[in-house]
Amino acid sequence: MEMYISPEYEVVRDHDRCIACRVCERQCANGVHTFDADSGRMVADSAKCVNCHRCVCLCPTHALKIVKSEDTYKHNANWDNRTINEIYKQANSGGVLLSSMGNPNPYPIFWDKLLINASQVTNPSIDPLREPMETRLWLGKRSAKVERDARGKLKNTLAPQLRLEVPILFSAMSYGSISYNAHESLARAAEELGTYYNTGEGGLHRDFYRFPNTIVQVASGRFGVFKDYLEHAAAIEIKMGQGAKPGIGGHLPGAKITEDVAETRMIPQGSDAISPAPHHDIYSIEDLRQLVCSLKEATDYKKPVIVKVAAVHNAAAIASGIARSGADIIAIDGFRGGTGAAPTRIRDNVGIPIELALAQVDQRLREEGIRDEVSIIAGGSIRSSADVVKAIALGADACYIGTAALLALGCHLCRSCQSGLCNWGIATQRPDLVKRLNPDIGYKRLVNLVTAWKHEIEEMMGGMGINSIEALRGNRLMLRGIGLNDRELGLLGVRYAGENM
Amino acid sequence: MVIHAAGMHYKALNDAVRRCGGDVVIEGCIGQRYLGTALEGRRLTVNGTPGNALGAYLNGGVIRVNGNVQEATGDTMNAGEICVAGSAGDATGYAMRGGRIFIEGDAGYRCGIHIKAYQDNKPAIVIGGRAGSFLGEYHAGGIIIVLGLGAGDGPIVGNFCGTGMHGGEIYLRGTSLPPRLPAQVRAERTTLSDEAAALVTDWCERFGHDARELLDAPYLRLTPDDHNPYRRMYVAN
Numbered sequence: 134m135e136m137y138i139s140p141e142y143e144v145v146r147d148h149d150r151c152i153a154c155r156v157c158e159r160q161c162a163n164g165v166h167t168f169d170a171d172s173g174r175m176v177a178d179s180a181k182c183v184n185c186h187r188c189v190c191l192c193p194t195h196a197l198k199i200v201k202s203e204d205t206y207k208h209n210a211n212w213d214n215r216t217i218n219e220i221y222k223q224a225n226s227g228g229v230l231l232s233s234m235g236n237p238n239p240y241p242i243f244w245d246k247l248l249i250n251a252s253q254v255t256n257p258s259i260d261p262l263r264e265p266m267e268t269r270l271w272l273g274k275r276s277a278k279v280e281r282d283a284r285g286k287l288k289n290t291l292a293p294q295l296r297l298e299v300p301i302l303f304s305a306m307s308y309g310s311i312s313y314n315a316h317e318s319l320a321r322a323a324e325e326l327g328t329y330y331n332t333g334e335g336g337l338h339r340d341f342y343r344f345p346n347t348i349v350q351v352a353s354g355r356f357g358v359f360k361d362y363l364e365h366a367a368a369i370e371i372k373m374g375q376g377a378k379p380g381i382g383g384h385l386p387g388a389k390i391t392e393d394v395a396e397t398r399m400i401p402q403g404s405d406a407i408s409p410a411p412h413h414d415i416y417s418i419e420d421l422r423q424l425v426c427s428l429k430e431a432t433d434y435k436k437p438v439i440v441k442v443a444a445v446h447n448a449a450a451i452a453s454g455i456a457r458s459g460a461d462i463i464a465i466d467g468f469r470g471g472t473g474a475a476p477t478r479i480r481d482n483v484g485i486p487i488e489l490a491l492a493q494v495d496q497r498l499r500e501e502g503i504r505d506e507v508s509i510i511a512g513g514s515i516r517s518s519a520d521v522v523k524a525i526a527l528g529a530d531a532c533y534i535g536t537a538a539l540l541a542l543g544c545h546l547c548r549s550c551q552s553g554l555c556n557w558g559i560a561t562q563r564p565d566l567v568k569r570l571n572p573d574i575g576y577k578r579l580v581n582l583v584t585a586w587k588h589e590i591e592e593m594m595g596g597m598g599i600n601s602i603e604a605l606r607g608n609r610l611m612l613r614g615i616g617l618n619d620r621e622l623g624l625l626g627v628r629y630a631g632e633n634m
Numbered sequence: 635m636v637i638h639a640a641g642m643h644y645k646a647l648n649d650a651v652r653r654c655g656g657d658v659v660i661e662g663c664i665g666q667r668y669l670g671t672a673l674e675g676r677r678l679t680v681n682g683t684p685g686n687a688l689g690a691y692l693n694g695g696v697i698r699v700n701g702n703v704q705e706a707t708g709d710t711m712n713a714g715e716i717c718v719a720g721s722a723g724d725a726t727g728y729a730m731r732g733g734r735i736f737i738e739g740d741a742g743y744r745c746g747i748h749i750k751a752y753q754d755n756k757p758a759i760v761i762g763g764r765a766g767s768f769l770g771e772y773h774a775g776g777i778i779i780v781l782g783l784g785a786g787d788g789p790i791v792g793n794f795c796g797t798g799m800h801g802g803e804i805y806l807r808g809t810s811l812p813p814r815l816p817a818q819v820r821a822e823r824t825t826l827s828d829e830a831a832a833l834v835t836d837w838c839e840r841f842g843h844d845a846r847e848l849l850d851a852p853y854l855r856l857t858p859d860d861h862n863p864y865r866r867m868y869v870a871n
Contacts, residue, residue: 219871228869351710354748355729359712360672360693387862399731399752401775404801405862409772413747414706414725423667427690427709430648430671477871551870 136221139204141214142184144177150196151175157188157197162554162566185547187556219477230477233550233560235377235469235514235536238481242469243488243621244520248630250611251596259600261591267601268299268587268594269327272368272508272530273437273461292461293437295368297531298327299587300521300602303579304466304512304533305350305370305441307333309385309394309406310473310550311539312567313340315559318542318575320344325576326583331533334372334383334408336397337362348439351428353382354408356398360431368462369428370439371421373412376470376513379443379484382408383474389553391562418454425459437461439510444468444490445483449497455507456498462508464533465490470513471536473560474551487513488527492625495528495607504607518589527625528607541582542575610634639663644685651678660684663701670697673714686723689716692733705742708735713755717840721763730757730776734833737761738841743792744768751775751802760837767792773799773858779830781837781848782807789813796856804856805830811854824855 144165153175157166163181166188168174182199189197206217219230252258259266273294280288303319310333319330323346331348332341336357341347342365349366351358363369374380385406395402415421425438440455441464442448448465455463467487472480491511498504511524512533521532540546543557550560558570590602599605613630614622622629635654639647644666651658651669656676660669663682670678670688673695680688680699689697690709702720706728713732721739729748732755740763747768749757757776764785770778773796782790795812796804796819806812809823826834831849838845 222869222871226869229867230871231868232871353729355710355731358691358710358729359731360674360691363672363691395752399755400750401752401801404774407748407772407774407798407800409748409798413744413768413771414709414728423686423706424709427668427671427687427706430668431691433652476868549870551868 135225138218138221140179140182140202141218142182142199143179143202144182144188145198145200146175146177147196148174150194152194152196154193156191156193160187160191160556162556162561162563163552183547183549183552184545185549185556186545231474231551232477232480232548233472233474234546234548235471236481237548240469240486243486243617243625244516244523246614246616246621247488247523247625247627248613248615249519249522249526249593249597250613252598256598258598259595261588261595264595265600266591266594267603268590270297270300270530270602271295272297272510274507275505293435295329295437295462296327297329299583300525300529300531300590301326301515301583301586302328302348302510302531302533303330303538304470304535305331305333305348305372306473306535306539307335307350307356307385308338308397309335309389309562311559312555312561312570313338313393314567314570314572314575315539315542316341317572318570318579319538320347321572321576322579322583325580328583329367331370332357335385335394335406336399337365338393338397350441351424352408353410353412354406356400356406356408359399363428363432363436366432366436368437368439369432370441370464371412371424371428371460372441373415373421374441374443374445374466375472376443376466376468376484376487377472378475378479379445379468380410381476381479382410384408385473389562394562418458421455421460422458429459439464441466443470444485444487444513446485448485448490449493452494452507452509453497453501453503456501456503457506460507462510462530463494464510464512465494466533467491467511467513471539472550487511487515487524489621489624491524491529492527492609496626499607518586519593521586522590522593522605523612525602525605526608526611528609530606537582538579541578542570635659636661639666639682642666644668665704670695673697689714692716694733702739708733711735711757719841722761724766727757727759730759731755732757734758734836735760736837736840737763739763741765741769744771746770746773746776746778748772748774749776749778749802758833760833762837762841762843763790764788765791765795767794768797769795770799770802770804770856771797773802773804775801777803777805777830777833779805779833779837780807781834783843795819796858799856799858800860800862801858806854806856807848807851809852809854815856818859820857820859822855822857824853825850826853 271294274292277290323330334352352372387403439462440460468484508530511529515532555561612627615630640662659679665685667685672691686705692711692714694713705723711730717736722741724742726745743766760779793814
């Protein structure tokens with residue numbers, strides 16, 4: 134017996150407006166819309182709808198909307214519809230529940246309980262439209278011994294640095310999980326913005342060797358990792374973990390390993406691409422140091438090495454180890470970070486919020502006197518320029534954005550990436566769908582988004598009387614908490630709103 | 635060019651190897667790490683014992699070690715050859731994508747994890763002695779051969795050989811099944827394929843062994859029973 138599960142969302146069509154032009158039918162890779170020749174009308178099968186809003190956006194007469202279904206089981210605060218349906222799905226199939234994008238559950242969002250300061254009367258605020266405002270920063274190891282040559286001149290002993298014009302980078306998304314056109318959009322936008330995009334663990338397509346703003350990733354599967362890949366990178370990121378699925382690896386199903394994806398990952402076409410949960414050559418900080426050092430040897434010590442970890446319970450101790458591993462930058466990914474696919478139970482239950490992890494990591498590294506050994510990038514999930522400002526005040530040097538960047542490209546967070554049928558041409562490898570995302574337009578939208586955020590960041594900095602982003606880093610006096618308990622305030626290292634210095 | 639490595643820090647030694655454009659012989663190697671990283675089109679001969687991660691990202695270079703090697707030899711190797719006249723530590727050939735590793739003696743735990751074939755690249759590891767547990771875990775393509783010389787009557791590989799294997803093949807000399815073989819690994823009694831025989835012949839040439847006996851012996855060939863092992867594991871939510 135297969136238990137029927139009624140659709141969560143319904144497609145509602147206004148037949149007075151519908152002209153049966155069949156755009157919706159052509160646009161839906163899930164096959165929701167069909168033309169009924171007998172009645173001369175369009176019909177919809179809501180059971181196939183993932184609520185991606187592609188048809189809604191492209192309907193020329195605005196005849197469509199998607200609404201939450203009113204069909205419901207008997208109300209129960211413990212056994213809600215979603216929980217019951219998940220049981221039915223598993224009883225039907227025996228499968229592990231698989232979800233996409235970030236944790237959607239109503240956990241506390243600490244960004245929304247932090248408020249930013251502004252100057253009044255004393256320490257005048259600054260108008261960024263009239264006065265210089267510095268959002269440029271460098272990521273890398275800042276500790277360096279002062280050494281002089283025979284003539285007494287300073288030697289440059291500084292470790293390699295990444296120069297960013299704005300404290301925002303595009304986070305790792307692999308070719309395979311997202312499309313060629315999505316990657317091209319990210320790469321071009323990063324170049325124009327003076328920041329970086331990240332290949333994720335799926336290798337670097339040769340067409341993108343021309344971009345100088347590429348961070349390449351080395352994950353447990355080591356897909357596409359070889360000399361040319363490392364040499365075309367501005368920085369190398371070792372992926373130890375991901376916020377959406379801490380502690381587990383990844384499986385890109387064979388169906389998504391098209392010819393081009395296979396070539397970029399350097400694996401056979403159609404065979405599953407499996408990333409083991411751990412790097413089996415890394416069981417300790419010493420082993421991690423070995424990978425950091427071998428990557429530096431392979432690239433002649435010219436590129437910073439980033440180590441990315443998921444925000445988990447002992448994040449501060451882990452970061453302390455990483456800071457001593459020789460890495461230049463630590464990236465911390467919070468439990469609301471996105472993913473192309475993750476087991477639902479892992480995504481929704483494992484890991485901790487980035488706000489708490491970030492504050493604790495920064496605090497710990499300061500206490501141990503090693504904060505300057507590394508820069509910190511915070512991600513998962515940064516939703517706005519205000520989140521960026523708050524993250525920097527909590528101790529980040531810069532922020533990774535992933536979901537926000539995909540939204541700029543057209544994503545509507547239907548959370549169905551795992552199907553490979555993304556109607557917006559982002560999380561798909563089907564050529565007819567990929568071409569819907571025009572990189573000429575996509576990159577411009579990303580540039581628009583980050584440029585707008587940069588203006589907003591400058592406005593907020595100016596309001597605080599701060600004219601350099603680096604002066605905001607770890608400046609927790611610029612934050613106050615609202616609706617937080619004492620323990621939360623203590624972990625975040627901020628005072629309650631209304632409390633004076 | 636000959637470099638005497640005694641007392642040298644690995645950075646200085648690797649820098650000297652990098653700066654020298656041609657073939658290099660390292661004498662008196664004593665644990666220096668990362669030798670021959672991403673080496674291309676050159677020969678490196680090491681007399682002594684190199685440290686961890688010898689020949690990581692090797693990209694066409696040829697490394698000969700007269701001595702034992704330690705952990706993570708040939709990590710993420712892309713092309714070329716590493717030949718060890720001795721035994722190897724753990725995690726040899728991790729995530730290797732091409733090229734060949736010949737070990738005269740034994741290999742430690744987790745040898746050949748996640749090796750993978752790609753177009754013309756087909757990684758190969760030939761181990762003269764025994765191999766530890768987790769040999770060929772996540773094997774995704776390429777070939778591993780264990781000859782088991784000097785193993786006596788005991789098993790020539792440790793537990794869990796080929797766990798998570800989803801491509802490629804493993805040849806084990808002899809006819810007895812390895813201990814705790816995972817369910818998704820298929821084993822058949824056979825003789826060496828032409829490709830495997832050529833590798834064994836090359837191994838014999840490098841270490842001066844007689845090939846005849848090894849080529850005529852019976853072998854167990856391990857292959858995965860599915861290239862998409864997780865296809866039916868998930869349900870969309």
